[in-house]
Amino acid sequence: MSENVGRWLRDEIENAILSYEFAPGERLDETVLANRFGVSRTPVREALMQLDAIGLIEIRPRRGAVVIDPGPHRIYEMFEVMAELEGLAGSLAARRLDKASREAITATHSRCEQSAAAGDSDAYYYDNEEFHKAIYAASRSDFLQEQCVQLHRRLRPYRRLQLRVRNRLSTSFSEHCAIVDAIFTGDGDEARRLLRTHVGIQGERFSDLVASMAAR
Amino acid sequence: MSENVGRWLRDEIENAILSYEFAPGERLDETVLANRFGVSRTPVREALMQLDAIGLIEIRPRRGAVVIDPGPHRIYEMFEVMAELEGLAGSLAARRLDKASREAITATHSRCEQSAAAGDSDAYYYDNEEFHKAIYAASRSDFLQEQCVQLHRRLRPYRRLQLRVRNRLSTSFSEHCAIVDAIFTGDGDEARRLLRTHVGIQGERFSDLVASMAAR
DNA sequence: AATGGCATTCTTGTATACACGATAGTTGAC
DNA sequence: GTCAACTATCGTGTATACAAGAATGCCATT
Numbered sequence: 001m002s003e004n005v006g007r008w009l010r011d012e013i014e015n016a017i018l019s020y021e022f023a024p025g026e027r028l029d030e031t032v033l034a035n036r037f038g039v040s041r042t043p044v045r046e047a048l049m050q051l052d053a054i055g056l057i058e059i060r061p062r063r064g065a066v067v068i069d070p071g072p073h074r075i076y077e078m079f080e081v082m083a084e085l086e087g088l089a090g091s092l093a094a095r096r097l098d099k100a101s102r103e104a105i106t107a108t109h110s111r112c113e114q115s116a117a118a119g120d121s122d123a124y125y126y127d128n129e130e131f132h133k134a135i136y137a138a139s140r141s142d143f144l145q146e147q148c149v150q151l152h153r154r155l156r157p158y159r160r161l162q163l164r165v166r167n168r169l170s171t172s173f174s175e176h177c178a179i180v181d182a183i184f185t186g187d188g189d190e191a192r193r194l195l196r197t198h199v200g201i202q203g204e205r206f207s208d209l210v211a212s213m214a215a216r
Numbered sequence: 217m218s219e220n221v222g223r224w225l226r227d228e229i230e231n232a233i234l235s236y237e238f239a240p241g242e243r244l245d246e247t248v249l250a251n252r253f254g255v256s257r258t259p260v261r262e263a264l265m266q267l268d269a270i271g272l273i274e275i276r277p278r279r280g281a282v283v284i285d286p287g288p289h290r291i292y293e294m295f296e297v298m299a300e301l302e303g304l305a306g307s308l309a310a311r312r313l314d315k316a317s318r319e320a321i322t323a324t325h326s327r328c329e330q331s332a333a334a335g336d337s338d339a340y341y342y343d344n345e346e347f348h349k350a351i352y353a354a355s356r357s358d359f360l361q362e363q364c365v366q367l368h369r370r371l372r373p374y375r376r377l378q379l380r381v382r383n384r385l386s387t388s389f390s391e392h393c394a395i396v397d398a399i400f401t402g403d404g405d406e407a408r409r410l411l412r413t414h415v416g417i418q419g420e421r422f423s424d425l426v427a428s429m430a431a432r
Numbered sequence: 433a434a435t436g437g438c439a440t441t442c443t444t445g446t447a448t449a450c451a452c453g454a455t456a457g458t459t460g461a462c
Numbered sequence: 463g464t465c466a467a468c469t470a471t472c473g474t475g476t477a478t479a480c481a482a483g484a485a486t487g488c489c490a491t492t
Contacts, residue, residue: 003277004475006265030444040477042258045445049222049262053269055362061219062444062483077359081301088300143293146271220445246474256447261474278453278474 005039009047012037017056017067018157024069028057056154072210075158076201082151083200086132089148090191093138094183101138102184108134109180116173124172125163129156131176135195138183161212162205172198221255225263228253233272233283234373240285244273272370288426291374292417298367299416302348305364306407309354310399317354318400324350325396332389340388341379345372347392351399351411377428378421388414 013033016022028048034041052059059065070078093101108131115124132152136145152159162168175198182191201209229249232238244264250257268275275281286294309317324347331340348368352361368375378384391414398407417425 006475007277031442041444042476042478046262046265046475049265050269053266061223063485064444074359077357080357081304081360081363084300084304085297088297141293141296143290144297147297222445247472257474258446258448262445279455280474 005043006046006050009033009037009039009043010050013047013051014054014056017051018153020157022067024067026067028065028067030064054150072206072213075155075209075213076206078151078155079158079199079201082148082155083196083198085144085148085151086135086199087192087196089136089139089141089144090179090183090195091188092141092144093135094186094188094191096140097138097183097186101134101140104134105131105138105180105183109176112173112176116169119169121163121169124169125160128163128172135179135183158209158213162201162209164212165205165208221259222262222266225249225253225255225259226266229263229267230270230272233267234369236373238283240283242283244281244283246280270366288422288429291371291425291429292422294367294371295374295415295417298364298371299412299414301360301364301367302351302415303408303412305352305355305357305360306395306399306411307404308357308360309351310402310404310407312356313354313399313402317350317356320350321347321354321396321399325392328389328392332385335385337379337385340385341376344375344379344388351395354399374425374429378417378425380428381421381424 013022013028022028030041030044030048033044037044048057048059048065051057052065056068057065058068093105108127111127112124112131115127129152133149136148139145163172175194179191179194179198182188182194229238229244238244246257246260246264249260253260264273264275264281267273268281272284273281274284309321324343327343328340328347331343345368349365352364355361379388391410395407395410395414398404398410
């Protein structure tokens, strides 16, 4: 439990939304939430305020909070921006790579290799996250890193759906290899290009996303 | 005055921060703010929560809220990300340009021309903002547009300082011309490249920024 | 039977009261 | 004289009470 109830609730509700426990479009009743978590409405409201500012829910004045339903098109747009930011992170990482970052990338990369070889989709999902975070960190841009982590969080559920697609694991890992190679050889432009295509959901991958969303 | 006091306060305090009325590092006392705006502490707290989520202030548990002091390096990082996002917006705009967007860009662009010709730095500052927003809108990506607008807002004060630099007006406008040309001819890559360098603060422009910040 | 207006009820928005933790100032001891 | 500990005060965190707006259901009228 975090420092104060408000932040704890924010994380709690955020996770509930990201794990679809609170479905998109669902109304979030302050009193119900307060009872559920055994607190008063005050910290609940503070948590909701923050989630509204982040963009996870929408609070319409006097009409309560609802979970935002992004819809396929908007999710595509979010991946598009994510791809751009990761591309920047990759290009900066290639330019600024130091020993510690290199080791962090290598370590997470080899963990991905193991999960991919084992065909363990859940493990790969987690290791993949760490791999990408290692690249953000290697960019040496605190602000960029924060933006990437935040957007990554919001896209987490959809990323998870994507990994379920057949062969996606091995494809993803081989793309990782090329990315690591570009970063380690200091080829910023190539790292940027590779990450953009790796992260973006062009063509059939967008259809995959829509299909897996519809399946829920 | 907005729908409810909380949102109104959020905007009010946000503007106060962006206009340096509340200086970076300054402590924001809930009671003082409540008295100043003639409301109770509750909506003040809600406003602060949101500003914390946006990243304008930092609330340390039990220790109150302080205005975040980005520092030159972090501002540089923010411009770096802004440049990347604007580059993406430009490239999308070039690909997707329609009649309405084209007209909006043309209109704001010619307003910039007039302000630049008149040497009116304040007017150009405003028109420039509209010009960039027209490009965001032309990208036809709602999410990207929102991200750009938000970051643009946060960088507003520093952008203003930048424009004070000698000759920056005419330089900026001629860059605009090239950007408009690239977008209108459908050259996405060129639009991206031009916007990146237009928005970023490489080399001497970073020193200009630091100097003008120190001058305050 | 359908629709419009009114009243009731439920939920949100704001204020206030109270509790707990942090900070600062003062006093005492070494 | 300096440092540490204790106490008092101030400010944040949470709960609750109250006010106001929105939604819903019922009744009357057409």
